[in-house]
Structure formats: structure tokens, C-alpha cells
Amino acid sequence: MVAAVFASGLRSCFSFFLILLFALPVTAVWPAPKNFTKGTSVLYIHHALQITYNGEPLPYTHGYRPRELTSKEVVQAGVSRALGSIFDSKFVPWKLHKPGSRFEPDVDQGLKWLSKLEIVQTAEDRPSAFKPLAGEVDESYSLTVSAEGAAKLTAASSIGILRGLETFSQLFYQHSTGTFWYTPYAPVAVEDAPRFPHRGVLMDTARHFFPVDDILRTIDAMAWNKLNRLHIHVTDSQSWPLVLPSMPEVSAKGAYHPSQTYSPADIDDIQRYGAARGVEVYFEIDMPGHIGVVALSHPELIVAYNELPYHWWCAQPPCGAFKLNSSAVDAFLERLFDDLLPRVAPYAAYFHTGGDELNKNDSMLDDGVRSNSSEVLQPLLQKFIDAQHARVRKAGLTPVVWEEIPLEWNVTIGTDTVVQAWLGGESVKKLTEKGLKVIDSNYNYWYLDCGRGQWLNWDNGAAFQLGFPFNDWCNPTKNWRLVYAHDPVAGLTPEQAALVLGGEVAMWSETIDPTNFDTLLWPRASAAGEVLWSGRIDPATGQNRSQLEAAPRLNEFRERMVLRGVRSSPVQMTFCTQGKPEECEYAP
Numbered sequence: 296m297v298a299a300v301f302a303s304g305l306r307s308c309f310s311f312f313l314i315l316l317f318a319l320p321v322t323a324v325w326p327a328p329k330n331f332t333k334g335t336s337v338l339y340i341h342h343a344l345q346i347t348y349n350g351e352p353l354p355y356t357h358g359y360r361p362r363e364l365t366s367k368e369v370v371q372a373g374v375s376r377a378l379g380s381i382f383d384s385k386f387v388p389w390k391l392h393k394p395g396s397r398f399e400p401d402v403d404q405g406l407k408w409l410s411k412l413e414i415v416q417t418a419e420d421r422p423s424a425f426k427p428l429a430g431e432v433d434e435s436y437s438l439t440v441s442a443e444g445a446a447k448l449t450a451a452s453s454i455g456i457l458r459g460l461e462t463f464s465q466l467f468y469q470h471s472t473g474t475f476w477y478t479p480y481a482p483v484a485v486e487d488a489p490r491f492p493h494r495g496v497l498m499d500t501a502r503h504f505f506p507v508d509d510i511l512r513t514i515d516a517m518a519w520n521k522l523n524r525l526h527i528h529v530t531d532s533q534s535w536p537l538v539l540p541s542m543p544e545v546s547a548k549g550a551y552h553p554s555q556t557y558s559p560a561d562i563d564d565i566q567r568y569g570a571a572r573g574v575e576v577y578f579e580i581d582m583p584g585h586i587g588v589v590a591l592s593h594p595e596l597i598v599a600y601n602e603l604p605y606h607w608w609c610a611q612p613p614c615g616a617f618k619l620n621s622s623a624v625d626a627f628l629e630r631l632f633d634d635l636l637p638r639v640a641p642y643a644a645y646f647h648t649g650g651d652e653l654n655k656n657d658s659m660l661d662d663g664v665r666s667n668s669s670e671v672l673q674p675l676l677q678k679f680i681d682a683q684h685a686r687v688r689k690a691g692l693t694p695v696v697w698e699e700i701p702l703e704w705n706v707t708i709g710t711d712t713v714v715q716a717w718l719g720g721e722s723v724k725k726l727t728e729k730g731l732k733v734i735d736s737n738y739n740y741w742y743l744d745c746g747r748g749q750w751l752n753w754d755n756g757a758a759f760q761l762g763f764p765f766n767d768w769c770n771p772t773k774n775w776r777l778v779y780a781h782d783p784v785a786g787l788t789p790e791q792a793a794l795v796l797g798g799e800v801a802m803w804s805e806t807i808d809p810t811n812f813d814t815l816l817w818p819r820a821s822a823a824g825e826v827l828w829s830g831r832i833d834p835a836t837g838q839n840r841s842q843l844e845a846a847p848r849l850n851e852f853r854e855r856m857v858l859r860g861v862r863s864s865p866v867q868m869t870f871c872t873q874g875k876p877e878e879c880e881y882a883p
């Protein structure tokens with residue numbers, strides 16, 4: 296409304312001065328490309344833009360869905376999404392300019408059009424392109440848009456093409472007339488490639504269930520952020536939403552409600568949706584702790600389920616762990632993995648077997664063990680991990696575990712195994728010193744559920760006094776600036792840093808469900824996304840990236856996310872998004 300009013304005034308009165316007064320546009324594109332040069336010429340884009348893919352015409356069909364996971368289908372759907380974002384978002388960027396400033400080009404002047412988008416994939420996709428191990432798919436691309444109106448996007452893989460199409464889409468705005476779309480940045484030249492191959496989000500569907508649509512929307516937003524791994528922590532002691540056709544009783548008894556489940560078709564849809572967007576969806580069944588809910592269908596396999604006081608047995612209620620010396624547990628896991636792994640393996644390279652926070656006391660309640668001593672438990676755990684990882688490998692998958700398995704329990708794991716670090720401190724250093732591959736989720740920076748208070752209740756009296764003011768264990772909140780400050784390879788030698796595959800932000804869902812998920816994840820995951828795609832160090836300065844440089848781009852990208860249907864929180868108040876960076880800078 297506001298934009299429309301002043302734009303029409305603008306067109307009638309100031310046409311001539313527009314070119315002169317045309318404000319310097321904010322720098323588009325999140326995450327920052329490796330090398331990005333741009334000009335100040337305006338190019339308009341229309342629906343009938345001529346598009347080719349390796350020389351063949353590629354028609355733009357609105358809402359095109361890939362019929363199968365082939366390079367051409369994936370690219371065609373990517374083109375449809377990129378152009379859809381440009382034409383459907385209605386992104387008139389008034390929030391990024393001072394009120395009354397003249398930021399739009401004059402549509403009454405002769406319009407210069409972008410006439411073609413030439414897409415060239417320089418190599419054939421390898422079979423692993425849609426389920427890569429870290430580093431197996433080349434995500435780099437180059438993009439040029441000439442001032443004369445020709446765009447060219449080149450990449451070695453269809454996934455690289457998708458990354459470039461996303462960048463392309465972020466160059467455009469809608470004009471407030473409502474019928475024109477333009478970029479003010481021509482000519483553009485982008486050379487881009489990711490700093491880390493594993494750039495992820497952890498979603499927890501056990502504390503709260505998330506319907507399939509929420510997961511698909513998250514995959515879309517991840518792809519806009521060039522994030523490429525969705526780790527679904529699908530089960531935990533609280534609930535088991537995963538339907539296992541070979542053992543339907545597990546979800547029948549373990550889900551919160553029959554409606555709160557994922558069928559095999561749901562899992563398939565989620566993974567294929569991700570694969571077509573360059574987002575590999577992989578699953579975690581956390582064990583041997585964090586699995587108490589199996590007691591509801593198979594009580595003979597579990598110890599300490601819902602045991603009280605919970606903190607003697609586990610980190611949060613309800614407790615429950617697998618018996619560590621039980622052939623029945625082994626038979627159950629054989630069946631579980633025979634059912635699940637062949638279904639997820641076509642679309643994932645990884646399977647996460649958990650392994651965090653196993654409490655030594657649990658095996659005190661296990662008739663087959665009756666001990667809480669490390670000397671007794673460690674060999675049992677080694678055997679347990681060996682057996683499960685052998686199953687994961689047999690299914691063609693690579694195991695992932697939480698850091699406690701090698702660091703706290705001294706379990707020996709294969710060097711193929713990826714270790715997810717979360718405890719911060721020296722964890723990443725210790726793991727890489729052992730030659731292990733790491734993804735970092737340091738809770739001091741990248742646990743996005745933190746800092747919103749306790750979810751346990753504290754009765755009046757001593758408990759109330761003890762708990763007051765009811766902060767959670769990982770207080771405070773990880774503001775985007777703190778998320779952005781984390782460098783997973785800070786303080787490592789080059790050899791150690793080379794073992795860091797990347798990282799994941801975590802959204803543990805004790806107090807997160809579909810109503811607040813988007814606002815808590817975005818734009819903070821975008822901040823981690825830029826660290827993982829572009830690196831913490833800005834190659835232009837050799838210094839850490841600055842909040843002052845990042846904030847205007849993040850403000851802009853946040854608007855794009857909201858207009859594309861994801862309720863990202865604001866980065867700054869509108870006064871700041873409309874102002875110059877120094878107007879909202881704290882300078883001591």
C-alpha cells in the first residue's frame with residue numbers, strides 16, 4: 296500500500312531524476328557467494344523468458360514437480376521454483392529503504408529485458424548425486440547476467456544448478472506497479488562453492504510430532520538457504536511416530552496418537568522431496584538410551600522406562616534404555632533395521648544410531664548385567680555399536696553417532712563413521728585428533744531450542760527456590776549473532792579442520808511444535824547456513840564476517856522467506872532494516 300502510493304507519485308513527478316536518485320540497492324543474496332560482482336543496471340524479467348538446459352528448450356511451467364529423480368526433471372522443477380519465487384512473492388522491498396526514498400526503477404522509461412537464461416550442466420550426474428556422502432556432489436556453480444539481458448548458469452551437477460537458480464532468484468524484486476519484476480544489479484557475475492559439504496538442520500519429531508507438510512516446508516526453506524542435510528531424530532523415549540510394517544505394534548503403542556505417525560509412504564515422500572531439492576534427509580534412531588518408548592510394545596527389551604526420580608536414570612523423563620546384554624534386543628534391532636534401512640537407503644547416504652547421554656545406572660536394573668561400572672559396561676556397548684554399525688553398513692549406509700560413543704565411552708568406531716559433536720569445548724578437537732570425521736552442533740551456539748526456560752514444573756517451597764528463575768540447561772537464547780559467531784574449525788590445525796564435514800543446528804522439540812517451529816528456526820538457521828556455505832572468514836577481508844555487513848542481507852532474505860511462506864522471525868525492527876547499518880550499530 297505505502298509502496299504503491301509513493302511509487303505512483305514517483306512515476307508522475309520524478310521520472311527524470313529517478314536515474315540519479317535511484318538509491319544504492321542493498322546487497323542481495325544469502326548466503327554470501329564466494330565471489331559476487333554486480334553493477335547498477337536494471338533488467339526486467341518476464342514469464343516468457345527463453346530458457347535452455349544443455350541447449351534444449353526448458354519450458355517454465357508454474358508449480359512443476361519432478362516426475363522422477365533425473366537431472367532434467369530436477370533442473371526443470373528447480374527453474375519452476377526459482378521463477379515462481381520471483382513472480383509469486385510480491386517482494387517490493389520498501390522495508391529495505393528509507394521511507395520516501397526512491398528505490399524503484401522507472402517503468403515509464405524504455406525497459407531492458409532479460410531475454411534468456413542458458414543453463415549448462417558440464418558433467419553427467421553421478422548415481423550418488425541425490426544421496427551423496429559429504430563432498431560427493433559438486434555444488435559449485437557460476438552465474439552471469441549481462442547488462443544486455445543474457446543470463447548463463449553453469450555447474451557440474453544438477454545440484455549445483457539448483458544452488459545457482461536460488462542465487463538467481465534472489466537478484467529480483469517486484470515493482471510496486473505489481474506487473475513488473477526487475478533486478479537492479481546487472482551486470483552480475485557469481486562464482487560460488489560451499490565451504491563445508493554437510494550443512495544441516497536437526498528436527499526432533501519425538502518430543503513433538505510434526506506433520507509431513509511442516510517437514511516439506513522446512514526442506515524448501517533449507518534449500519533457499521543452501522542447506523543440504525535434514526537430520527530427523529525420529530524417535531525418542533517420549534514417542535515413536537515411525538510405522539514399521541514388520542512390527543506395527545511399536546508405533547501403534549508408541550505414537551502419541553494414531554494420527555501422529557509417519558507411514559512408509561510419508562518417509563518416501565519426505566526423502567524424495569528433499570532429494571529433488573538437494574537436501575538429503577537422513578534418520579536417527581537414538582540408542583541404546585533415549586529409546587524408553589519401546590517398553591510400551593516390548594517391555595522385555597527396556598530398562599528404567601519412566602523410572603523416578605528421572606535424573607538418576609537419564610537426562611529427562613521418561614527414561615528408558617535398551618538392555619545391553621540381551622539377544623532379544625539384538626533380534627529386535629535386526630528386524631527393525633531389515634525393515635527400515637532398505638527403505639531409506641535409496642535417498643540417503645547416512646543413518647544415525649544416536650548414542651548420547653547413556654546413563655550408567657540403567658544397567659543396574661538389567662538382570663543380564665546388574666552393574667553401573669564402566670569396566671563392565673564399556674565392552675557391552677562396544678559390542679552393541681559394532682553390531683548396529685555392521686547392519687548400517689550392510690544396507691549401504693554410513694553410520695553417524697553422537698560424540699559420547701568415542702569420547703566418553705571410548706568405543707572404537709570405524710573411520711567411515713561420522714561423529715556429531717554437541718558438547719562444545721574441546722570436543723571437535725579431540726575427535727579430529729583421533730582422525731574421526733565430525734559434524735558440529737556445539738550447543739553453546741547451534742542449539743536453537745535453548746534459552747526459553749524450563750519445561751519441567753517446580754512445586755512451591757524448596758523446589759521453587761531451587762529452580763527460580765526457571766532457566767533451561769542451555770540458557771541463554773542463541774541469537775542469530777551468536778549463531779553467526781561460531782566457526783566449527785576455529786583453533787584447529789588444517790589437518791584437523793579437513794575432517795570437519797560441517798555442522799547442524801538443532802531444534803530439540805520439548806516446547807516446539809508446528810506453531811512456533813518456523814519462527815525459532817529462521818532466520819537463525821540462515822546464520823549458521825552462511826557460516827557453513829560461505830565460511831566464517833570473509834575472503835574479501837581475511838577477517839571474520841561482520842554483523843554489519845550481514846544484517847542488511849539477512850534482513851532482505853528474511854523478507855523473501857516470509858513472502859515464500861515461512862514465518863521467519865524478524866532480524867531487526869523496521870527502523871533498522873530501512874536505515875543505514877551504522878544507525879543500528881552499537882559502537883562502544
Ligand SMILES: *[C@@H]1O[C@H](CO)[C@@H](O)[C@H](O)[C@H]1NC(C)=O
Pocket residue numbers: 330331332484486
Ligand atoms: C571475482 O570476480 C571478479 C570479476 O569476475 C574478478 O576480477 C576477481 O578476480 C574475482 N575474485 C576472486 C577472489 O575470485
Ligand SMILES: *[C@@H]1O[C@H](CO)[C@@H](O)[C@H](O)[C@H]1NC(C)=O
Pocket residue numbers: 606607608609654655656
Ligand atoms: C545413579 O544413581 C545414584 C542413586 O542410586 C545417584 O546418586 C547417581 O547420581 C546416579 N548416577 C547418575 C550418573 O545419574
Ligand SMILES: *[C@@H]1O[C@H](CO)[C@@H](O)[C@H](O)[C@H]1NC(C)=O
Pocket residue numbers: 620663664665671675
Ligand atoms: C551377558 O550375558 C551372558 C549370558 O546371557 C553372561 O554369560 C554374561 O556374563 C553377561 N555379561 C555381563 C557383562 O553381564
Ligand SMILES: *[C@@H]1O[C@H](CO)[C@@H](O)[C@H](O)[C@H]1NC(C)=O
Pocket residue numbers: 655656667
Ligand atoms: C553406581 O551405583 C551406586 C549405588 O547406587 C551409586 O552410589 C553410584 O553413584 C553409581 N555410579 C554412577 C557412575 O552412577
Ligand SMILES: *[C@@H]1O[C@H](CO)[C@@H](O)[C@H](O)[C@H]1NC(C)=O
Pocket residue numbers: 669670673702703704705
Ligand atoms: C575413557 O578414557 C578416558 C581417558 O583415558 C577415561 O578417563 C574414561 O574413564 C574412559 N571411559 C570408559 C567408559 O572407559
Ligand SMILES: *[C@@H]1O[C@H](CO)[C@@H](O)[C@H](O)[C@H]1NC(C)=O
Pocket residue numbers: 780781782785786831838839
Ligand atoms: C573469529 O571468530 C572465531 C570464532 O568464530 C574466533 O575463534 C576468532 O578468534 C575470531 N577471529 C578474530 C580475528 O576475531
